[in-house]
Amino acid sequence: xxxxxxxxxxxxxxxxxxxxxxxxxxxxxxxxxxxxxxxxxxxxxxxxxxxxxxxxxxxxxxxxxxxxxxxxxxxxxxxxxxxxx
Numbered sequence: 395x396x397x398x399x400x401x402x403x404x405x406x407x408x409x410x411x412x413x414x415x416x417x418x419x420x421x422x423x424x425x426x427x428x429x430x431x432x433x434x435x436x437x438x439x440x441x442x443x444x445x446x447x448x449x450x451x452x453x454x455x456x457x458x459x460x461x462x463x464x465x466x467x468x469x470x471x472x473x474x475x476x477x478x479x
Contacts, residue, residue: 422477426470 434440445461 418477422473426473 430440441459441462443459443461443465447456447458447460449456
């Protein structure tokens, strides 16, 4: 039932606000992917940082990117803090 007090999924009664927020989020995610792609192309060893666990035995490899996940978490947290300002 759509009437007074109906809310959109974004929590706002104005659908334009919801779309604006989604647009900003998509732009931010795209910017992060572009920056990550440029850093990988320049030779930043994402996924091969000191502290990442790599175990090779025969034909199998076990890989746990602990430090890479920590770095990604810090970067994404900082980006989130900047976006929410």
